[in-house]
Amino acid sequence: MDINIHRIDLPKRIIIGSNILSKVPSHIIDLGLGRRALIVSGYGATSSYANTVKDYLIDSGLECWIVNVAKASMDEIAKVSSISKEVGAEILIGVGGGKAIDVAKYTALNNYTKFVSIPTTPSHDGIASPFASIRDLDRPVSIKAATPALVIADIDIISKAPRRNIIAGCCDLIGKFSAVLDWRLAHRLRGEYYGEYSASLALLSAKHIVKYSEWFTVKDIPVEAIRVLVEALISSGIAMAIAGSTRPASGSEHLIAHALDVIANYPALHGEEVGIGSIIALYLHGRNWRRIRDILRSIGAPTKAKEIGIDKKQLIEALTIAHKIRPERYTILGERGISSEAAERIVYILELC
Numbered sequence: 043m044d045i046n047i048h049r050i051d052l053p054k055r056i057i058i059g060s061n062i063l064s065k066v067p068s069h070i071i072d073l074g075l076g077r078r079a080l081i082v083s084g085y086g087a088t089s090s091y092a093n094t095v096k097d098y099l100i101d102s103g104l105e106c107w108i109v110n111v112a113k114a115s116m117d118e119i120a121k122v123s124s125i126s127k128e129v130g131a132e133i134l135i136g137v138g139g140g141k142a143i144d145v146a147k148y149t150a151l152n153n154y155t156k157f158v159s160i161p162t163t164p165s166h167d168g169i170a171s172p173f174a175s176i177r178d179l180d181r182p183v184s185i186k187a188a189t190p191a192l193v194i195a196d197i198d199i200i201s202k203a204p205r206r207n208i209i210a211g212c213c214d215l216i217g218k219f220s221a222v223l224d225w226r227l228a229h230r231l232r233g234e235y236y237g238e239y240s241a242s243l244a245l246l247s248a249k250h251i252v253k254y255s256e257w258f259t260v261k262d263i264p265v266e267a268i269r270v271l272v273e274a275l276i277s278s279g280i281a282m283a284i285a286g287s288t289r290p291a292s293g294s295e296h297l298i299a300h301a302l303d304v305i306a307n308y309p310a311l312h313g314e315e316v317g318i319g320s321i322i323a324l325y326l327h328g329r330n331w332r333r334i335r336d337i338l339r340s341i342g343a344p345t346k347a348k349e350i351g352i353d354k355k356q357l358i359e360a361l362t363i364a365h366k367i368r369p370e371r372y373t374i375l376g377e378r379g380i381s382s383e384a385a386e387r388i389v390y391i392l393e394l395c
């Protein structure tokens with residue numbers, strides 16, 4: 043392959059609005075995505091949205107089936123893949139949170155079907171990105187998946203998500219500050235490809251959350267804030283699509299979050315772990331970690347180990363193994379990572395316990 047060729051696959055259409063599920067069929071038809079759709083949904087509250095979408099599709103003369111998944115695992119992916127082939131699905135529609143969207147997105151890439159993303163929670167930036175987080179692979183990192191052809195973000199639905207999920211989405215975006223610093227470092231130190239445009243776009247999504255952080259401090263977060271968050275999450279996903287990797291959106295703060303998942307078996311929401319990882323990563327970069335910690339505190343995000351259900355020993359262990367999670371991804375953690383003495387000091391200085 044010519045190394046000068048950089049291919050970018052972007053979503054064909056992104057719709058953000060209120061009460062827009064009824065418009066799903068017309069966008070699918072308009073974009074010529076196909077007439078046979080398999081909806082992937084979770085088992086919880088979001089399955090009712092999946093039924094609503096199915097009814098709209100059938101009313102519009104499309105064929106539609108629903109499959110429910112309990113987790114984003116290879117078993118569930120195999121199940122969805124075989125049903126998709128059995129019914130001859132041309133489109134996989136993920137309706138739900140991370141699990142349903144990740145399973146639909148990953149299966150769509152492998153089955154050569156179109157992928158439509160209909161998020162019901164704003165807890166992570168996988169809404170529009172071409173990467174999926176699958177739990178039982180060798181490593182807890184995101185892998186290549188299909189770029190959504192269509193994203194339908196219904197603000198009415200997303201604003202009904204639990205406050206905790208909304209704040210987790212803010213934290214995932216705040217992680218872009220250190221992700222971009224790590225990317226620049228890898229570029230300067232290791233000659234890794236660095237895309238300034240996608241880095242700027244990812245940074246913008248983090249700055250947007252900081253700019254509007256006041257809106258997220260209240261108990262009932264206003265709908266305008268949800269819109270800001272959803273737009274920023276989509277921007278971060280597009281930054282990954284432009285970069286062709288998760289680099290603009292995932293650096294040492296994500297390695298720390300993944301290490302926490304390994305040590306404590308997914309103790310908290312992904313974004314909550316990334317928030318804590320960001321404070322540490324910014325400290326290591328010598329940046330203004332106090333400001334970010336104060337913003338996280340102000341919006342009610344966890345900034346201490348116990349708030350994500352882990353103890354000091356687990357946190358220190360996670361910090362010392364974070365650099366091993368993805369050795370090819372160079373970050374401020376370097377090749378040897380954080381020593382346990384340094385981890386102890388970090389925990390003390392950053393008041394993490």
Ligand SMILES: [Zn+2]
Nearest residue numbers: 166167214316
């Ligand atoms: Zn993330």
